[in-house]
Amino acid sequence: MKRRSFIKQAGLAAGALAAAPWILPSGRLFAASGTRLVDHVVLCMFAGGVRNLEAVHKSEGNLMPGMISGTEAITADIASTLATLPTITGLTLQEQGTLFKEFRFKQGPTGHYHGYNTTITGRYVNSTLNTRGRPEFPTLFELYRKHSAPEKNALNAWLVTQSTNLYPLLNHSEFPGYGAAYGANQITPNTLFGYNSSQELNDMINFDPLHEVGIEKVKTFINNNFNVSGVGISPGLRNSEADAEIIQQFISKMYVDMQAGQHSNPWSVSMNGDMRNIFYAEEIIKNLTPELLVVDMFAVDTAHRDFTGYCHALYKASWAMNHLWNTIQLTPGMTNNTLLIIIPEIGRNGTGNSIVDANNRPGLDHSSEDGMSRELFCLIAGPPSVVKQNNVITTVEGESIDVVPTIAHALGFYDGAAGMMTGQRLMQAFV
Amino acid sequence: MNITDSNNMKTLLFALLWIGLAGLQISCTKDKQQVKQYVLGEVPAPGYFPSKSNPKTDLQFISIAFSDLFGEQISGIRLNRLMDGYNSLGDKQIIIDRILKNLLKDPAVLKPSDAEMRSNTTLFVRDTYRKFLVREPNDSELWYLKKVLAENPDITTDDVYYAFMTSEEYKYY
Numbered sequence: 001m002k003r004r005s006f007i008k009q010a011g012l013a014a015g016a017l018a019a020a021p022w023i024l025p026s027g028r029l030f031a032a033s034g035t036r037l038v039d040h041v042v043l044c045m046f047a048g049g050v051r052n053l054e055a056v057h058k059s060e061g062n063l064m065p066g067m068i069s070g071t072e073a074i075t076a077d078i079a080s081t082l083a084t085l086p087t088i089t090g091l092t093l094q095e096q097g098t099l100f101k102e103f104r105f106k107q108g109p110t111g112h113y114h115g116y117n118t119t120i121t122g123r124y125v126n127s128t129l130n131t132r133g134r135p136e137f138p139t140l141f142e143l144y145r146k147h148s149a150p151e152k153n154a155l156n157a158w159l160v161t162q163s164t165n166l167y168p169l170l171n172h173s174e175f176p177g178y179g180a181a182y183g184a185n186q187i188t189p190n191t192l193f194g195y196n197s198s199q200e201l202n203d204m205i206n207f208d209p210l211h212e213v214g215i216e217k218v219k220t221f222i223n224n225n226f227n228v229s230g231v232g233i234s235p236g237l238r239n240s241e242a243d244a245e246i247i248q249q250f251i252s253k254m255y256v257d258m259q260a261g262q263h264s265n266p267w268s269v270s271m272n273g274d275m276r277n278i279f280y281a282e283e284i285i286k287n288l289t290p291e292l293l294v295v296d297m298f299a300v301d302t303a304h305r306d307f308t309g310y311c312h313a314l315y316k317a318s319w320a321m322n323h324l325w326n327t328i329q330l331t332p333g334m335t336n337n338t339l340l341i342i343i344p345e346i347g348r349n350g351t352g353n354s355i356v357d358a359n360n361r362p363g364l365d366h367s368s369e370d371g372m373s374r375e376l377f378c379l380i381a382g383p384p385s386v387v388k389q390n391n392v393i394t395t396v397e398g399e400s401i402d403v404v405p406t407i408a409h410a411l412g413f414y415d416g417a418a419g420m421m422t423g424q425r426l427m428q429a430f431v
Numbered sequence: 432m433n434i435t436d437s438n439n440m441k442t443l444l445f446a447l448l449w450i451g452l453a454g455l456q457i458s459c460t461k462d463k464q465q466v467k468q469y470v471l472g473e474v475p476a477p478g479y480f481p482s483k484s485n486p487k488t489d490l491q492f493i494s495i496a497f498s499d500l501f502g503e504q505i506s507g508i509r510l511n512r513l514m515d516g517y518n519s520l521g522d523k524q525i526i527i528d529r530i531l532k533n534l535l536k537d538p539a540v541l542k543p544s545d546a547e548m549r550s551n552t553t554l555f556v557r558d559t560y561r562k563f564l565v566r567e568p569n570d571s572e573l574w575y576l577k578k579v580l581a582e583n584p585d586i587t588t589d590d591v592y593y594a595f596m597t598s599e600e601y602k603y604y
Contacts, residue, residue, distance in 0.1 A: 154522075164518040171521050186521030197516035200509075204532035211590045214583035218594035221575055222564075226483075226600040237521045244525050251529070 036412035048301035066322030097381030115345030122404030141184035147416030157184035189280030307361035483603035
């Protein structure tokens, strides 16, 4: 079958399946699954280790005006070199959702990968975690894809990482019964759509569609003659042929846009790597409208040696979150139908280190023995009919492992995945 | 010839001998006056199925693909550029597809022209197996690929190279 006709037929079949009720062996229509509160969730790992002191307690003024309400002036030395960004108009994200001001990362080393891993799997890890390996337990993506009814394809689940180092491993675990078959599409767009990759991936030979039958014959024949049984290696995440073609078209479109100059400064502001990562996440949202997308930012980690730069990065990260939220609201299908959850993977130390920046401010590390490195916030924005608006929880409530069950609750797969989750649903956020 | 091939040949000869004797017995039953003589001819042993068991690493795959197409070792700079792209997407099938399609478009790829391919398809099929799968095609493989080429007169060298490089066997050594 020719690829194009295959894709067309696959699309029609998928449409028919989506329109038809699911008749199960039990005779019931539709599988037993919790009611969905929304059809889309975007989770942002914000943004490389953030201290509550600067973020939600505003010790240097309101450094996150895109997210947090308040007009507190930013400290003069920080403000003097702050990048100029367009003023946020309209409601802050805090006003459009629930803010847990005293969230906690209660257990395990306060490393970036440990915190990220904990939030993504809903399970605490300890110092034995293999930081070069995949998560020990199923990720949010695997739980979502496997326990949704019907099961979801990978095209609906995306992990958008800032770096090609370590974090791409978080798109699936090797847990028996889960793993790559239920993983997320992982993408590092800053690299994929960077100069180097564009030189190697953008100028593809175009095969004549009429030749595809012949190509497929040759390939199938070679494959049939090759016995790989017993080799036992994981093929990794694979999309269906139809979905892979959709992703190829998306990548090609991005290169076309890039060559047309549309990626050089798409927001017309001084963009850092975090903002660019959010920009690409928005492109995925606009073009593919996934049901579950996780995106990360890391620029604030400059705090180790540059406190002022850390504050600047917080400012940009919050502006990017506001931009992301606006894009979500402008995307058909996601408008008033999406939760945006923002949570740092870890906090930072209460006391500074010995490295001072240009403003004589000490750097901030993140050590497991420093309690402030375990203090986080969590902001959940969503439709007024689903999420309590302008709701601020100031008591110590919620922890990192609660994010997965909360998303499971929102996307209707909590019941199916309950046995695999250790945290609690953040019901305080919901109407 | 290795031990497996030798055993295969013995099995084949035994089978042909048995068929021959059975046939002789049937014919003798039908017509005892007629004496038929059967001679065992040379029959090639059936083709083996390759069993490469070592998957190429990401670096190996890209390096080998480059060498196979351009006949030279890939430079460190080029390899790093390709690995940047490779590491940027979780679905490796998708990214490998893009890498190969980009490499194949390069006019520096060492390949026969389509006319040269058509002028001697036996040589082309043998060379292509040696180039990409590092082995000789067996008789059925040679026969089938020549048949596909004959039945699909529009298939190009690039088409065949792409099919070989995206095959499962190409991922192993």
